[in-house]
Structures are given as structure tokens and as C-alpha cells.
Amino acid sequence: MVRDGREIVSSVVASQIALHAAHGGVVPELAAREHLQAIAPVVDAALRPLAGGWDDLDAVTVTRGPGLVGCLLIGALYAQAVATARRLPICGVSHLAGHVYSAWLAEPVLEPPFLALVVSGGHTECIELVAHGEAVRLASTRDDAAGEAFDKVARLLGLPYPGGPAIQGAAVDGDAGRFPLPRTRLGNAFSFSGLKTAVRYTIRDLPAAELDGHGVPGSAETVSALAASFQHTAVAQLVDGLEDAVERTGAQTIAVVGGVAANAALREAVQRRFAGLRVVVPPLDLCTDNAAMIGAAGWHRLRLRGPDPPGILVDPSLVEFA
Amino acid sequence: MSVVAIDTSARPRCVCVLATRDGELIRAEATTGVALDVALPHALAALLDSTVEAVVVAVGPGSYTGLRSGIAAGLGVAHALDLTLHGVGSLTVIAAGHPAEAGARVWVGADAGRGGLWVAAAEGIDGSWRVAAPERVELARFDPGGLPVLSTDPLHLVGLREVRPEVALAHVVPIALQSVALPRAGLRAAYVE
Numbered sequence: 001m002v003r004d005g006r007e008i009v010s011s012v013v014a015s016q017i018a019l020h021a022a023h024g025g026v027v028p029e030l031a032a033r034e035h036l037q038a039i040a041p042v043v044d045a046a047l048r049p050l051a052g053g054w055d056d057l058d059a060v061t062v063t064r065g066p067g068l069v070g071c072l073l074i075g076a077l078y079a080q081a082v083a084t085a086r087r088l089p090i091c092g093v094s095h096l097a098g099h100v101y102s103a104w105l106a107e108p109v110l111e112p113p114f115l116a117l118v119v120s121g122g123h124t125e126c127i128e129l130v131a132h133g134e135a136v137r138l139a140s141t142r143d144d145a146a147g148e149a150f151d152k153v154a155r156l157l158g159l160p161y162p163g164g165p166a167i168q169g170a171a172v173d174g175d176a177g178r179f180p181l182p183r184t185r186l187g188n189a190f191s192f193s194g195l196k197t198a199v200r201y202t203i204r205d206l207p208a209a210e211l212d213g214h215g216v217p218g219s220a221e222t223v224s225a226l227a228a229s230f231q232h233t234a235v236a237q238l239v240d241g242l243e244d245a246v247e248r249t250g251a252q253t254i255a256v257v258g259g260v261a262a263n264a265a266l267r268e269a270v271q272r273r274f275a276g277l278r279v280v281v282p283p284l285d286l287c288t289d290n291a292a293m294i295g296a297a298g299w300h301r302l303r304l305r306g307p308d309p310p311g312i313l314v315d316p317s318l319v320e321f322a
Numbered sequence: 323m324s325v326v327a328i329d330t331s332a333r334p335r336c337v338c339v340l341a342t343r344d345g346e347l348i349r350a351e352a353t354t355g356v357a358l359d360v361a362l363p364h365a366l367a368a369l370l371d372s373t374v375e376a377v378v379v380a381v382g383p384g385s386y387t388g389l390r391s392g393i394a395a396g397l398g399v400a401h402a403l404d405l406t407l408h409g410v411g412s413l414t415v416i417a418a419g420h421p422a423e424a425g426a427r428v429w430v431g432a433d434a435g436r437g438g439l440w441v442a443a444a445e446g447i448d449g450s451w452r453v454a455a456p457e458r459v460e461l462a463r464f465d466p467g468g469l470p471v472l473s474t475d476p477l478h479l480v481g482l483r484e485v486r487p488e489v490a491l492a493h494v495v496p497i498a499l500q501s502v503a504l505p506r507a508g509l510r511a512a513y514v515e
Contacts, residue, residue, distance in 0.1 A: 036390050040401050040506035070387055074394040080363040081398025084370055310363035
């Protein structure tokens, strides 16, 4: 529940990470089942601070993409049924726009224009929010998303899903210089598949005695060193790409948002590299997926474009940043 | 007072009705081949009014995504208006579209896709059908054994008696209302698991 677009009244998240961790990644069928089971209790919990409950609501906003179609349908159809039943205006919002607006939520005086690096399990994008409701895409990944690379490398190292926290933890005591890894930059695009493959080949070329029966490094020291080297290189690629966008646009304000923005090494690197600029990195609970950011993005969308008519189309491949 | 009922178990088809508690059809919104994210909100916008006192939704067997979409929409209405939500089997819905004579025996069937058929035996008792647990069989090998087959789908079966989906959905309302209301937490579609 978000008041006037910017004040978070409540933010409730039902995480499925424990469920999917057993499978090493998100299982779409399980995700859709879980959404149906969780949506009403989560809404009840979010409504709890409102004295008037449903009567205190003025509008509904809902994610219409990108994402898994089965999950998007459950959210969009539940939300539209609620809006119709309560005679409330509703609008569909891009999940990516939500991440961009998590910076706006986190920083009370932040207003566009600003650059945003959106880094998550499914996306690596650099955009400029020119004005509310207007964004320009500056760079995106040609292959894997940054978060996806963290997950895949974690698996190569025998670390659990999700890979971000696992690699960050393993990298703490690792020697990042022991296994130098190549950086990749394709024009204005990000790329992480080469880095992931480099980790794979590094592990393949380790002495057989260093690998267990599954081809995973058996030494904690080697795992830590590879985790540290991968994290260092991935973060450098992200920061280099962001710096390139800053130079092209002359931006004075930058934001780093999305699940990967919770990574401590990335947060530190951005603050260090862009010390002369205004840098916004939201708190951890606004970096990972949440509905407050959808409320903030939706508040602007409703203000600028008005409500959507019945039949909000879900779009699993939606690319929209405002 | 009225009841909104939703059946999206056959994914290309979206059937929503406003009916009386006794199962009399008031208004219907039915589409085929229209995406559910378009069809369902339009149907609810056309049907919902201040007289609605309960929601009924088909919970399977049927299309996984279709069932979950219908249940999500039904849950949204019930949750926002603090109404009870009642689940009903998809084949029980179909059977309700045909008069149940005492002692009559029929099959109730629905297209399960990929050459499959959801089918259940039904017997007329006290003016309504007692529908057995459904099973999935191969449509080409199914032998009705001379009994009629009730369905809302144009199945290539001897003895097929097509039932109008919106009439069936309205008629199943009093049966569904006798069931215990579904919990709002932990909802799941039958035959999805």
C-alpha cells in the first residue's frame, strides 16, 4: 500500500525462494501454484494498517509483465476482479518500471532525469528516466542477465540458489587475483555468457584432484577465489557499462536497482566510481522484488495516462521502463 | 440476490454467468478463442452488480492455466466484497445442464486436449446428478456402452448430448452453494496437483 505514490504504508512479500532452491531455479508451474495460494493472505497483510480496509483504497496497480505468464495472469486477473468489484481505477505496470521507481521511493527528493542500471535475475538494462512516464533505453545485455550469471556460476561452484547471496558470501575471503577472468563489453551492450563460460573452463582445467565427483571444486579456498574473481569481474562490467552511459548522457544522478543491486560489492563499487555524482542505491528490501515499487510506478502512470479499461493484457516479454 | 459463477476449465472458452441462488440464469457472458486476460475482466465488468452475494468457480479438471485464471478472478471478487467463494467440479457443471431423471445413467465428458477425454459416470438421484470421480482416458478408445454422453464440447462420440455451457453453469449454482466455502489462503485447483 503506497500513499500519494511515495509513502510506503505497508509492503508484504511472500518469497518462494526456499521452494525453488530445491530445484536450483524457478519452476514456472510451482510458481503459479504458489501465487494462487499466497495472493489473498498477502493482500490481507498489506491492508492491515488501513483503518478502513478496502474502503481506504483509491486505486489498484498490478504488474502486467515481464515475467512468467501463469504468474502474471493470476495477479492481473485477481487485481482486475478486485478493482471491478470495488469500482476502483486500475492500471497495468511494467515490473522493470517498478524497479526504476524503487529509487524514486528510496530517495525522497529524487526526480527525473536520472540514469538507472536495472540489474536482476532476468534483466540487465541501463536506461534514462527522462521524465515521469518517459524513459530511453541506453544499453541491455546481449545474452545472460547479471543475476542469471550469478545463479549459473553458483551452480558451477556447488553453491546454493539463489546465486547472488551465495557468491557474495563465498567471495568474502576469496583471492580475486588467483583466477583472472576476462571482461566482456560489446559496444553499448552488456554480456555475461562469456564470463560464465570462462569460469566453467577454469574449473574444467583444474587438476582432477581438486574436483569432486560432480566436477565441482572440492576446496573451499578455490571456491572462494573463483567466487571472488567472478564477482569482481561481473561488478566491473556493470560499473564500466554504467560509466559509459554517464559519459554519453552527462547524467548527474544515477540509480542502481533490482535484485543484483543488493550485492554489497556492486553497491560499494558504484559509490566509489561515481563519487562525484549523486548515487541512489535503494535499501535491500526495495532492491528485491516488492509491490511498493509497482504502486509507485502505477501512481505516476495513473496520473499521466489515466486508468486502463477492463482487459489488461499480460505480456511476458514486456520491455517498458516508465 | 444473485451469484456470479465462472468456468474457465476449457481454456479457449470463458463462461461467466449471473444467476439466482436457485440456479436461474439472469445474464451470461461467454466467449471462445478470446484470451482470458481480456475475456474474464470484460465478463466481470458486465455481470457484477450490488446484488451479488456469493461467487462460484469451476476448479477442474481442465486446463491448468485456465483453472487458475478463473479461480484468481473469483477469489478477487469474493475477497474484495467479503463474499463466500465456492468451488465446483467442471464435470458437475456440465451435468447440471441436463435434466436428471431418477435412476438415469449417463457419462459426462470434456475435451482434455491432446486426444484425451475427461470422463465421469453420473446417476440421477433426487433430481440432480451424482457425478463420480473423473478420470482421463483416450478419446478414440472411449466406449460409452450405449449410454448418453453429456458435454459442452462437440466431441465425436456416439450418444453425445451437447449441453449449453452458460445454462449448465447457472444450474450448478445451488449445488455449489451447498459445498463448504473455499479458504482464501492456500487455494489450489483440483487436478492441477
